[in-house]
Amino acid sequence: xxxxxxxxxxxxxxxxxxxxxxxxxxxxxxxxxxxxxxxxxxxxxxxxxxxxxxxxxxxxxxxxxxxxxxxxxxxxxxxxxxxxxxxxxxxxxxxxxxxxxxxxxxxxxxxxxxxxxxxxxxxxxxxxxxxxxxxxx
Numbered sequence: 001x002x003x004x005x006x007x008x009x010x011x012x013x014x015x016x017x018x019x020x021x022x023x024x025x026x027x028x029x030x031x032x033x034x035x036x037x038x039x040x041x042x043x044x045x046x047x048x049x050x051x052x053x054x055x056x057x058x059x060x061x062x063x064x065x066x067x068x069x070x071x072x073x074x075x076x077x078x079x080x081x082x083x084x085x086x087x088x089x090x091x092x093x094x095x096x097x098x099x100x101x102x103x104x105x106x107x108x109x110x111x112x113x114x115x116x117x118x119x120x121x122x123x124x125x126x127x128x129x130x131x132x133x134x135x136x137x
Contacts, residue, residue, distance in 0.1 A: 018067060084124055089113035092126070 013024040014032065025032050084090065091112035101107035117125040 084116050084119050086116055086118055088116045090116060090126065 016023045023032070089112070091110040092114060094108055094111050097111065099107045099111075114126045117127050119125075
């Protein structure tokens, strides 16, 4: 039983995931471990097993092509993220910013314009006046 569990764990860690397009061995250890043996495929003498494996191969190929088509269709309408430079003026969405207004309905939906101080690979810093919470102009 333990032997089957370790084989299952190895299969789980060497499986390529759709979301990351990588397997866990690559993500965690930066390499695939050597298995130390080569798998030899032998055709079974039972016709039902061979029929089942052929069906599974065709289902797998169909699923791969469907996932590829879905990926193409979902990425058609995506627009690239805007590129900000230091000194640009931007507006902030006030959805997660708590203001002094008594109700979310009464508060402004966009705050700004604020000036961008610096831009990182996935974030940016905005120059905000903390004393008055008024947008810089």
